[in-house]
Amino acid sequence: MSTQKTIRTRRGLALVAGSAALALTLIGCSGGGEAEPAPERDLGTPVAGEIQEGALDGVTLTFAGSGGVFQDGQTEALWDPFAAASGATVNQDAFDAGKLKAMVDSGNVSWDIVNTTQFDTARGCGTLYEEYDYSQIDISKIPEGTITDKCMVPQILYGLVVVYNTDKFGDNPPTSAADFFDTEKFPGKRTVSQSTYVDPQTVEFALTAQGKDITSLETSDIEGAFDMYKDLGDDVIGWTTGAQAQQQLESGEAVMGLVWSGRGYGAAAAGAPVAPMWDEWMIMVDSNGIPKGVKDPQAAFAAVNYSIGAEQQAKMTELTSYGGVNVDAKPEVDDLLSEWITTERLDTGIAPNVDFWVENYDALSAAWAGWATGN
């Protein structure tokens, strides 16, 4: 009996010890060790879209994008060729700003390049995102004015565009932001973003319709912009995801929508009778951001430099409809796609007032939170 007792006690102790060891191991894993510093390489003078053969052999990079057709197209046009040329391995993941903050706060950053918005990189520059060393990137072919903070290189140039049903308004299409709000001249439901994700351009669009100059905004303008949408009453419906916006246009439920240009193209490519209004459209730029604390910034810079080459950007546009950021990019597009290319129509686009929104983000986010929750 006493032997049995001893065995039981030992078992008990072993169990405690085992559990403690398991706990420690798991906690240890989550902490993350200090990685060796990345080697300094001589990659020469950067030329957009070029990388020395095998220069990054053995390096693994992870790109976190926004998913869907867009990320698939980027993978095919940018990251797979980059991996083949440089010898690096490029993994794909889905971007989420909250996840990025968790990574940076815990000092365990597993992304190297992320697709985010110019507002995000501007707000998080130096805290969530690394500042670029522009001497390692060839930005000579990037359109002027699209680099809006030190932590970004533009990724795509697209837009928030009015897309209308041509069966309804083919003969007499809307030609101004104000027309979007004119339900007498253009009857029917229109869809706008009520996603939890904030697009300041949605606010700027309403202000454009009011005749406001986007380059000189006041915080008091914000509420007025949301009131414009609320005043549409039952005629305004919301979309919470890009896919939903496209679905509402395709089904004809919305006769007009303020949607991302790629989603309008998606609806048109699916056969919906829709067309874009280019008279007053809101320019949007997505950023290539490098997370703060990235393990090998030089490799990440090289990948971004490769991705903005003319050839790569042209292919990405062909695959995704989103406008490239290299002025030399000449995508071969069919008739349908050519109607949706933003980069050809920058003269009628309205550029966002990035500084204003970064500075007044709290006012915008409070108003947007109310708008997105029906208050």
Add this chain to the structure above:
Amino acid sequence: MTDHTVTGGAAPAGAVAPGADAVGAKKRGPKNWRPLLLLIPAFVIVSMFFLAPLADVFIRSITDPVPGVQNYVWLFTTEANLNVVLRTFGTAILVTFVCLLLAYPYAYLMTIVSDRTRNLMQLFIMMPLWTSILVRTLAWMVLLQDTGPINGLLAAWFGIGPIPLIRTTFGVALGMTQVLLPFMVLPLYSSMSKIDKRLLPAASNLGANPVTAFFTVYLPLSKPGIFSGGVTVFILGLGFYIIPALLGSSKEIMISAMIQQQISVFLMWGQGTALGIFLLVCTILILVVVSRFNKGGSLFPGVDR
């Protein structure tokens, strides 16, 4: 198995049995703590993956971005938050009642039909659980929209419409009810199947009309099922995100969307975690209140006190 392992007492079974007996007999003695060691792996896992993150969430809510209760002040002083909180609870209560109304007769039928029919009925109720919630929600989206088949038929047959179905509380409640119905039917069936069928004829024999017999005999006996189904559906209903987003308008958005927005978009983790803690505390309070009403038994059938 050899004789040696069985009689040797070193096998886990030998270690458990005496202790379990002791606990069962509610004896207090020096030997009783040993079986508790078996709980250590579970305790370690729960601490690491539930308690520690929960503590972290709570600490963030009172320290992010600076120590203090400003996040809770924000929560209670922002009208939009309170509206969404009320809406969330209202929607969950509505869905719970709708589920109960639909599930009660269904579960009752399951207790009186043949085995084959019961299996079929069970299959019907389980099928939604096996389909992706996103696919189901998209199907509702297509069906319910103004240009969808339902409104199309209404227009073709009766010349009315379009009736707003999508982007209404109705649409959200419909989608949520479909998803949550099994969680109401199964506990109801489990508690109803234990009720002696002869009690109702006995009640009528004693002079009760069917309605009285139902309300005084059958309903009280099925109470454990109602409470456990109701609590499960209600608590699951509080956390819905994708269905209100796709079948509702901004006026049907629930608290989970606000938490997501604060965490992932605004990066205001203090405010997001305060919302989460508030939801958790409310849920626990409701559980406590409901369990007070359900004096007869546990909240979950099969777990008898």
